[in-house]
Structure formats: structure tokens, C-alpha cells
Amino acid sequence: xxxxxxxxxxxxxxxxxxxxxxxxxxxxxxxxxxxxxxxxxxxxxxxxxxxxxxxxxxxxxxxxxxxxxxxxxxxxxxxxxxxxxxxxxxxxxxxxxxxxxxxxxxxxxxxxxxxxxxxxxxxxxxxxxxxxxxxxxxxxxxxxxxxxxxxxxxxxxxxxxxx
Amino acid sequence: xxxxxxxxxxxxxxxxxxxxxxxxxxxxxxxxxxxxxxxxxxxxxxxxxxxxxxxxxxxxxxxxxxxxxxxxxxxxxxxxxxxxxxxxxxxxxxxxxxxxxxxxxxxxxxxxxxxxxxxxxxxxxxxxxxxxxxxxxxxxxxxxxxxxxxxxxxxxxxxxxxxxxxxxxx
Amino acid sequence: xxxxxxxxxxxxxxxxxxxxxxxxxxxxxxxxxxxxxxxxxxxxxxxxxxxxxxxxxxxxxxxxxxxxxxxxxxxxxxxxxxxxxxxxxxxxxxxxxxxxxxxxxxxxxxxxxxxxxxxxxxxxxxxxxxxxxxxxxxxxxxxxxxxxxxxxxxxxxxxxxxxxxxxxxxxxxxxxxxxxxxxxxxxxxxxxxxxxxxxxxxxxxxxxxxxxxxxxxxxxxxxxxxxxxxxxxxxxxxxxxxxxxxxxxxxxxxxxxxxxxxxxxxxxxxxxxxxxxxxxxxxxxxxxxxxxxxxxxxxxxxxxxxxxxxxxxxxxxxxxxxxxxxxxxxxxxxxxxxxxxxxxxxxxxxxxxxxxxxxxxxxxxxxxxxxxxxxxxxxxxxxxxxxxxxxxxxxxxxxxxxxxxxxxxxxxxxxxxxxx
Numbered sequence: 001x002x003x004x005x006x007x008x009x010x011x012x013x014x015x016x017x018x019x020x021x022x023x024x025x026x027x028x029x030x031x032x033x034x035x036x037x038x039x040x041x042x043x044x045x046x047x048x049x050x051x052x053x054x055x056x057x058x059x060x061x062x063x064x065x066x067x068x069x070x071x072x073x074x075x076x077x078x079x080x081x082x083x084x085x086x087x088x089x090x091x092x093x094x095x096x097x098x099x100x101x102x103x104x105x106x107x108x109x110x111x112x113x114x115x116x117x118x119x120x121x122x123x124x125x126x127x128x129x130x131x132x133x134x135x136x137x138x139x140x141x142x143x144x145x146x147x148x149x150x151x152x153x154x155x156x157x158x159x160x161x162x163x
Numbered sequence: 164x165x166x167x168x169x170x171x172x173x174x175x176x177x178x179x180x181x182x183x184x185x186x187x188x189x190x191x192x193x194x195x196x197x198x199x200x201x202x203x204x205x206x207x208x209x210x211x212x213x214x215x216x217x218x219x220x221x222x223x224x225x226x227x228x229x230x231x232x233x234x235x236x237x238x239x240x241x242x243x244x245x246x247x248x249x250x251x252x253x254x255x256x257x258x259x260x261x262x263x264x265x266x267x268x269x270x271x272x273x274x275x276x277x278x279x280x281x282x283x284x285x286x287x288x289x290x291x292x293x294x295x296x297x298x299x300x301x302x303x304x305x306x307x308x309x310x311x312x313x314x315x316x317x318x319x320x321x322x323x324x325x326x327x328x329x330x331x332x333x
Numbered sequence: 334x335x336x337x338x339x340x341x342x343x344x345x346x347x348x349x350x351x352x353x354x355x356x357x358x359x360x361x362x363x364x365x366x367x368x369x370x371x372x373x374x375x376x377x378x379x380x381x382x383x384x385x386x387x388x389x390x391x392x393x394x395x396x397x398x399x400x401x402x403x404x405x406x407x408x409x410x411x412x413x414x415x416x417x418x419x420x421x422x423x424x425x426x427x428x429x430x431x432x433x434x435x436x437x438x439x440x441x442x443x444x445x446x447x448x449x450x451x452x453x454x455x456x457x458x459x460x461x462x463x464x465x466x467x468x469x470x471x472x473x474x475x476x477x478x479x480x481x482x483x484x485x486x487x488x489x490x491x492x493x494x495x496x497x498x499x500x501x502x503x504x505x506x507x508x509x510x511x512x513x514x515x516x517x518x519x520x521x522x523x524x525x526x527x528x529x530x531x532x533x534x535x536x537x538x539x540x541x542x543x544x545x546x547x548x549x550x551x552x553x554x555x556x557x558x559x560x561x562x563x564x565x566x567x568x569x570x571x572x573x574x575x576x577x578x579x580x581x582x583x584x585x586x587x588x589x590x591x592x593x594x595x596x597x598x599x600x601x602x603x604x605x606x607x608x609x610x611x612x613x614x615x616x617x618x619x620x621x622x623x624x625x626x627x628x629x630x631x632x633x634x635x636x637x638x639x640x641x642x643x644x645x646x647x648x649x650x651x652x653x654x655x656x657x658x659x660x661x662x663x664x665x666x667x668x669x670x671x672x673x674x675x676x677x678x679x680x681x682x683x684x685x686x687x688x689x690x691x692x693x694x695x696x697x698x699x700x701x702x703x704x705x706x707x708x709x710x711x712x713x714x715x716x717x718x719x720x721x722x723x724x725x726x727x728x729x730x731x732x733x734x735x736x737x738x739x740x741x742x743x744x745x746x747x748x749x750x751x752x753x
């Protein structure tokens with residue numbers, strides 16, 4: 001049952017798939033980040049993966065490519081699940097890595113993508129409202145990156161010690 | 164004897180009245196709120212201590228209870244609410260997160276609400292049991308009776324320094 | 334002179350008396366301009382952690398910018414700095430109205446990565462179901478209580494809190510803490526059930542059933558409650574799936590998706606229970622679905638207590654489970670084993686898994702990545718209510734201001750889980 005999804009996706013997507021694997025029962029597709037919207041549209045419409053369960057990112061500091069945006073999909077009809085990963089390199093000029101937004105396909109991706117932008121600093125093209133969501137606007141940096149120290153606080157307000 | 168005797172006795176009476184009519188503003192943010200609900204509930208019944216009635220407007224409250232973790236983002240709001248409350252006012256840090264940050268020591272949490280406002284009573288526990296909170300409330304009542312609250316002490320200092328001569332103070 | 338007097342009094346006498354008798358039309362409405370209104374984060378109905386910047390025209394909400402994140406406690410960053418076992422207390426504080434369910438979800442995720450899910454002793458699996466369902470009852474009781482209270486039904490709040498208190502006492506007896514239990518471990522549970530636990534839980538059922546009946550009867554007849562719940566916050570099935578809704582909120586639209594049924598984990602496939610669904614997808618459906626789920630949880634509990642058999646409650650594997658205290662204090666191997674597990678943590682093989690369970694609010698997923706050390710490389714929670722709250726701007730748009738409170742309440746937004 002599970003392998004069937006992977007098989008169907010492979011036939012449908014062809015070259016955009018970089019690799020596939022199944023580990024502990026989780027089927028994974030690694031795809032080209034530049035084609036993510038097209039891949040997702042095909043998976044949604046043709047393979048039946050119509051439910052975006054989760055969208056997150058992992059920072060593999062020191063590895064090339066450094067980031068991986070991870071999508072978890074589910075089919076509401078058959079209950080099959082699929083993980084799609086899009087590796088992303090950090091641009092040489094130090095700007096934020098970017099890929100296309102999947103908000104046109106799933107409205108629920110809106111907040112997930114804002115969260116990834118907030119915590120990992122990954123830009124999403126065509127996102128309707130890419131603002132910080134968990135941290136405040138004054139915050140500098142992207143805290144879930146591995147090179148952000150855990151206890152570097154950026155206080156907004158502190159008490160007057162002479163109060 | 165004389166005027167001073169009467170003013171200090173009057174202050175005792177005023178503080179006695181204050182300690183049994185605390186109007187609380189619950190600043191509930193996190194898990195401790197569940198225990199705070201239990202505190203209101205039938206079993207623990209904080210009403211017995213004259214502090215049951217929550218006022219959801221800081222202008223009508225004189226006891227600010229900070230229930231739960233305060234994040235850096237929440238800080239300015241907490242500060243503003245504290246400043247909006249009329250004096251005299253008291254504060255309780257409910258739970259270890261509000262007291263010190265607890266085991267959340269990271270970029271987003273504030274290490275204790277006392278980083279941005281003065282606190283009178285700290286109640287440890289993650290979350291504290293309702294009995295602990297009632298104990299903390301009684302401690303605060305003692306503090307109020309003795310004029311040891313943060314605002315009360317500041318008023319006393321100002322009074323001794325020659326300001327606020329008209330106020331009746333212990 | 335007469336004109337000046339009119340101005341001072343502020344009353345304009347109509348020349349024509351028939352002006353009083355005329356029918357009023359839309360043109361007589363006072364002209365309104367869009368107004369920006371700030372709701373929360375310190376608002377009694379906003380649970381202290383959500384702010385909504387509303388644009389209102391009269392009583393109608395034109396747009397709402399929902400801002401979450403006021404309780405961002407960095408679960409992921411903290412987990413990356415803790416050993417696999419030390420993450421349990423943080424999971425307690427995610428959805429803090431159903432801590433046991435989070436414990437179970439996280440333990441299952443780590444076990445999936447370790448590849449030991451099938452080897453967990455049966456008794457431990459039953460105990461996990463039992464404590465999980467008890468936690469689900471507290472979760473739904475709290476959601477019902479808070480929702481009712483914020484609409485003014487204070488009595489319902491007290492009834493539900495009373496029922497929750499009974500369960501807290503039982504869970505305290507079991508784990509030592511009223512709220513933050515940290516009772517489940519990787520490979521099993523911390524301790525066996527206390528004596529007579531089954532009887533004590535089953536003695537609660539009639540009392541809980543009475544509460545549910547009272548709550549149901551009261552709300553069905555409470556006209557202000559029905560007026561504010563019926564037909565408000567309606568979402569269609571398609572939009573609910575678009576937004577990634579799960580749990581009672583999705584089931585209120587009529588989609589019977591429940592992880593316990595669709596992807597059975599632990600021993601859920603051995604129980605006979607139903608998945609209650611709503612029909613309209615409005616707030617009242619969400620309310621009723623939750624109440625009915627409490628009944629189903631009690632049904633599962635009764636079956637679990639009938640089926641549970643004596644046995645071990647932890648996996649027999651010294652690489653995962655701490656040695657018994659007797660060995661730690663009396664043998665060098667036990668001491669070293671204990672020391673290594675505490676200091677280095679459980680060695681989880683490199684890889685990544687996504688494990689999902691039915692939490693209080695819906696599909697609670699843990700996506701964990703290990704690099705082979707004793708600490709998670711990444712520990713992501715898929716927060717069900719984050720997705721649900723993300724639909725709030727759409728649900729309150731073009732609706733009266735008063736609909737915000739019931740709609741928001743029935744989403745059961747829990748700050749710890751939504752903001753993590």
C-alpha cells in the first residue's frame with residue numbers, strides 16, 4: 001500500500017525526484033526545491049495527497065545543502081502518507097535561501113511558512129503575508145538555526161534598577 | 164501619643180481592610196492557568212480569603228497575579244498592565260516560570276517576571292498546588308497588614324523623605 | 334435667537350410631525366467608518382496569549398489579524414539541548430490540558446526511531462491507553478468549561494472543573510503530579526498502576542456521566558448559549574482540510590478522521606468505540622462532539638480495564654531503560670549503566686521519523702531527527718491547534734464581533750501547544 005504511493009509519485013514526477021527512501025515505514029521523496037510547487041500540485045491532484053499535515057525545516061549546519069524544507073502529506077481518501085523534502089543551499093552572498101510558497105495549494109501552509117521564515121530564515125516567494133509569527137518584529141536573527149545561541153535574549157523591556 | 168498614635172492605628176485598620184478585599188487581575192498565560200482554574204473551583208475556593216472576584220480590567224484591580232511563563236514578547240504588555248493599575252497594588256508570581264523562568268532558559272522567555280515589574284510574593288512549583296497558592300495569598304495578606312508590600316514601602320520612603328505629607332501612613 | 338437656543342439644547346424639533354411616524358430604512362443608519370480595535374493578548378477570552386487586531390465596521394468584523402506567539406517557549410531549542418528522556422517534561426507543557434497524550438505521542442515517536450514499537454510490553458500499552466484517555470477527558474472537560482464560562486455559563490464551568498478535579502487526583506496518585514505528570518518513558522511507563530486504580534476510575538463513570546448529562550441538558554435549553562453557538566464559526570469540509578484541521582474541530586464538519594481509528598496505534602484496534610461527527614461544522618457541533626468524545630473515552634477505559642493483564646510495564650532492554658535501583662546501588666554494572674543513560678542519554682540511531690497520535694485537539698505529530706547521539710537533532714511538534722487557529726481570520730470575517738469569542742473558544746486554542 002505504502003510503496004504504491006512512492007511508485008506512483010516516481011512515475012509521475014520523473015526527473016524532479018532526486019532520491020527516494022523508506023525508513024521505519026515513512027516514505028520519503030527528495031525533490032528539487034525549484035520545482036516544489038509543481039511537484040506538490042501533481043501530488044495533490046494526481047496522487048491524491050490532499051492534506052498538508054506539516055511543514056517544517058531542518059538546519060543541517062556544516063552540510064551541503066544546509067537546509068531541508070520538509071512537507072508531510074496525507075491522503076484523506078486512502079490514508080497513505082508521504083514525506084517530501086526539498087534541500088536548500090545557503091546563497092553565497094549570505095542572503096536568505098528561498099523557495100516557492102505552497103499557499104495557493106493549501107491555505108494551512110500560510111502560518112507554517114511564516115513560522116519557517118521566522119525561526120529558520122527561509123523566504124517563500126508568492127507568500128501573501130510573510131511576517132514573523134512566533135517572535136516579535138524587533139527580533140534580529142532566526143533562532144532555530146543551529147548557530148543561534150540558545151540563551152541570546154533580545155529584551156524589549158526591563159525594569160529600572162532604581163525603581 | 165497624640166496624632167501619630169491615631170494615624171498609625173488608622174493605617175492598621177486600612178491595611179486590615181485592604182488585605183481582605185483583594186481584587187485580582189489574573190494575567191494568565193500558560194499551564195499554571197489550569198491550576199488557577201482549580202483554585203477558583205469548588206474544592207479550593209479562593210473566595211474564602213476575600214480574593215475571589217477577578218476583574219478583567221487593570222484599573223479595577225489591586226492584585227496582579229502573573230500566572231505562567233512571561234516571554235520577552237509579553238513583557239511590554241505586562242509592564243503596561245502593571246502601570247495601569249491604581250495604587251496601592253500588589254503582585255504575585257504564580258509558578259516557577261513567573262518567578263525565575265523555571266526550566267525555560269532560552270532566547271524567548273524572560274527569566275522571571277521581576278525583570279520587568281516588582282513582585283511581592285513568589286509561589287514556586289511547576290505548577291504550584293492550589294494549597295501553595297492559598298499559602299502565598301495568606302503571606303501576601305500578612306505583608307499588606309505589616310505595610311511591607313513593594314508599593315507600601317515606597318510610599319513610606321517617600322513619606323519619610325518629606326513627600327506626600329498629607330497621606331496617612333504607618 | 335431661536336436658532337441659537339436650539340443649538341444649545343441640542344434638540345432639533347422636526348417641522349413636520351409625520352417624521353416621527355415614518356418607517357426607518359437603511360439610509361437612517363449612522364454612517365460608520367472602519368475602526369481598528371485591539372483584542373488581547375490580555376483579554377479574558379483570549380487566554381492571555383493571542384492578540385487580534387480587528388478592523389470593525391459597526392458590529393461587523395471586516396478583517397482580523399490574529400497574532401499568536403506570546404507563549405513561544407522554544408520547545409524545539411530546549412529539546413535540542415536535552416537528552417531524549419529529558420524532553421518529557423517539556424512535552425507535558427505543550428498541550429497542558431492533556432499532558433499524558435503528549436507524553437505518549439513523544440514516547441511513540443522515539444520508539445519508532447529506535448525500532449522497538451512492537452516490543453513494548455502489552456501492559457505498558459494498555460496503561461498508556463488508560464492514562465491517555467483520562468487525559469483526553471480532562472482536555473475536553475476543560476475546553477467545555479472554558480468555552481461555557483466565557484459565554485457566561487458559570488455553572489457549567491464549575492461542574493466541569495469538579496469532574497476534572499477527580500481525574501487530576503487519580504493521575505496524581507499515579508504519577509505524583511496533578512498536572513505535569515511526565516509519567517510515560519521511552520520503552521514503557523514509569524510505574525505500574527496503583528492498587529485499585531481500575532475501581533477508582535470506574536467509580537467515577539456514573540458521576541462523570543451525570544455531569545455530561547447536566548451539561549448537555551442545560552446547554553440544549555440555554556437560549557443565549559444556543560444563540561451564540563448555533564450557526565456561528567461555520568467551516569466547510571473542503572476549507573477545513575485546506576487549513577489542515579484535525580481532531581474534534583474537523584470531525585464537527587462530518588469527516589470521521591480520527592488517528593485512533595484510521596491509523597491504530599498502541600492497542601486501539603482492540604476497542605469498540607465510535608467516532609462522533611457533527612453535521613454543520615459550527616461551534617455547537619464542536620461543543621457536542623467534545624462531550625460525546627468524553628463518553629467514548631469512558632467506553633474505551635472500561636474495555637481497557639477489562640482486557641489489561643498483569644505483566645511488565647517497561648521494555649527489557651538495558652540500553653533504553655534505567656536499571657532497577659536495587660542494582661544501581663549494589664552492583665558496578667548497574668551503576669555504570671545508570672550513569673551512562675543519565676549523562677549520555679539513550680543512543681537513538683541516526684534517521685528521521687514522523688509519528689502521529691490523536692491528541693486532545695487532533696493529530697499530534699512528532700517529527701524527530703537523530704544524528705546518533707543522546708540528544709535530538711531536531712524535535713518538531715506538529716501542533717494541531719496551530720492549524721486550527723490559522724483559520725480564525727477567515728471564520729470571523731464579515732461576522733458580528735460577538736462571534737469571535739465562541740468561535741475562538743471552540744477551537745480550544747492552547748498556548749503551550751500553539752506557540753510551543
